[in-house]
Amino acid sequence: MKRNAKVSTAVIRRLPRYYRQLSELQEAGVVRISSSALGKSMGLTASQIRQDLFCFGGFGQQGYGYKVDSLKGEIGEILGINQGHTLVVLGAGNLGRALIKNFKFSSNGFQLLAAFDVDPKVVGTQIAGVPVYHMDRLEELLAVHRVDVGLLTVPMAAAQEAGDRLAAAGVKGLWNFTNYELNIPQDSGVVVESVHFSDSLLALSYMISQQEKAEKAPEEEPQ
Amino acid sequence: MKRNAKVSTAVIRRLPRYYRQLSELQEAGVVRISSSALGKSMGLTASQIRQDLFCFGGFGQQGYGYKVDSLKGEIGEILGINQGHTLVVLGAGNLGRALIKNFKFSSNGFQLLAAFDVDPKVVGTQIAGVPVYHMDRLEELLAVHRVDVGLLTVPMAAAQEAGDRLAAAGVKGLWNFTNYELNIPQDSGVVVESVHFSDSLLALSYMISQQEKAEKAPEEEPQ
Incomplete structure (x- = not known):
């Protein structure tokens, strides 16, 4: 498998999430999944998913999606899960x-x-x-x-x-x-x-404060 | 205080670390700290520190550094620590x-x-x-x-x-x-x-695997 040597921290941080999501899909009996469906379940776009996985050699097939068990296996391998x-x-x-x-x-x-x-x-x-x-x-x-x-x-x-x-x-x-x-x-x-x-709690505290500010002044922060 | 509305997730994630570090400095009796010293203690560069804090209006003074207690106070305010x-x-x-x-x-x-x-x-x-x-x-x-x-x-x-x-x-x-x-x-x-x-554990597992690969093949990955 080809692997890009330079992988950003953000991608590395997402890999365990992919692994977790794929484990859940596998347990739910899902055999194959499209990048858009996988993305939706993780709050990511299909193109982000394709880009992320491309960093590690790209496992998907155009118009076919990803095989859940083999993608899980490959990501597990990258994460070192089988290293004992x-x-x-x-x-x-x-x-x-x-x-x-x-x-x-x-x-x-x-x-x-x-x-x-x-x-x-x-x-x-x-x-x-x-x-x-x-x-x-x-x-x-x-x-x-x-x-x-x-x-x-x-x-x-x-x-x-x-x-x-x-x-x-x-x-x-x-x-x-x-x-x-x-x-x-x-x-x-x-x-x-x-x-x-x-x-983690302080990041949550920050997000709550931002949310409150947005609710108080919706005209200033339209989003 | 001026605050930049668009703050990246990475900066937000670093804010609690600044707060934690400044709390430790304050406990240790440090009154003032330069951006380079603050950066060194956190594994960041001085320019990254200045950039991060600039996102929130910029608190430092050229050639003077940051006052630990007021910087801690301002970051705490941003994090919503005094919101009860x-x-x-x-x-x-x-x-x-x-x-x-x-x-x-x-x-x-x-x-x-x-x-x-x-x-x-x-x-x-x-x-x-x-x-x-x-x-x-x-x-x-x-x-x-x-x-x-x-x-x-x-x-x-x-x-x-x-x-x-x-x-x-x-x-x-x-x-x-x-x-x-x-x-x-x-x-x-x-x-x-x-x-x-x-x-978190899988990210650690990944980093260990990368480290092992680098040790096995130092000529391929000089860093």
């Missing part, structure tokens, strides 16, 4: 527990191996079948098991040290839920993806 | 509880009024001081209290109905954690902001 990625959770507090219990790691191609915490009440227990070890044993266990991603749900004050230890132990990525902006050198080869809840 | 927004949580399961207990709603200008659930074990209790009511009472309570945002942490299968009920009850925004793509008509005036954990 492994993951550990650092911090088995409320959020860590919620993710361990509810998040479908395996649907996203990740095997959740273990969790780490310092609280004697949870160390040594299991959460939804996942063993919880003491943080002191992190390096020891990561020396034995290949771990690709560390999910950080430790308190903000412990975030940087946890990230540094994971990076030193050889993880390839950090999935950061701590609301702390991790400082990991770019040349370390460790990729950081942060989920900042407050950024 | 109110919020309810629908779904007091693991994730809902984790957010109620840990997320700093008030730092983001939101007052968390109540949670709703159907589980008799949690209905009638309090989580971190927040009362949990039965979902049957949603409309009744929203008729009495102005609620701006509904946070959805219900199961995926209950997401659409919960969103529809909140929209009908007059909320202005939905903060959607259900991993379900809500279908809310654009002309309803209700804004939807979704936090899709799997999109």
Whole structure:
């Protein structure tokens, strides 16, 4: 498959949405879908869909649309879903527990191996079948098991040290839920993806304010 | 303050990051910061910072930099942080509880009024001081209290109905954690902001795959 080396961040951010949408279509028994129907279901135009997918070699056939299962498979391949990625959770507090219990790691191609915490009440227990070890044993266990991603749900004050230890132990990525902006050198080869809840809520707050302004002064902002 | 009406989504998405960074600087006692220093701390160039802030009327002074507290105040104003927004949580399961207990709603200008659930074990209790009511009472309570945002942490299968009920009850925004793509008509005036954990993990998975490819074939991808 030909792939364009330069893919914009916006396209990369849309790929997981395609994957999710195609999974839902597949579950609903849809075999084939046109770019306009796929676009409509995702709030995108047909031409945007065609452009996005063209970046990755173009999978559609003119006048035929996309085969849902093969498009899903190809996008999954691009996303690295079949790479057998492994993951550990650092911090088995409320959020860590919620993710361990509810998040479908395996649907996203990740095997959740273990969790780490310092609280004697949870160390040594299991959460939804996942063993919880003491943080002191992190390096020891990561020396034995290949771990690709560390999910950080430790308190903000412990975030940087946890990230540094994971990076030193050889993880390839950090999935950061701590609301702390991790400082990991770019040349370390460790990729950081942060989920900042407050950024999301503030963006919503902004959109609501804009909406209210538009409603108050419709003549100024016709849209 | 002059504000440019057309602001790109990318800039809007960066505004909460500015706000977060400025809050941290303020806590650290920093009074004034240059655009280059602010940029460096956020992984952006000085010119990108100046451009972004110019969209909102431009706050800096040539050769002087930005006053941290007033810039934070102005960005907070744009983000609607002082609007007295109110919020309810629908779904007091693991994730809902984790957010109620840990997320700093008030730092983001939101007052968390109540949670709703159907589980008799949690209905009638309090989580971190927040009362949990039965979902049957949603409309009744929203008729009495102005609620701006509904946070959805219900199961995926209950997401659409919960969103529809909140929209009908007059909320202005939905903060959607259900991993379900809500279908809310654009002309309803209700804004939807979704936090899709799997999109984030798959983006990380993609970046890791790209990184591995680059390491395997450095001569092909020099960066």
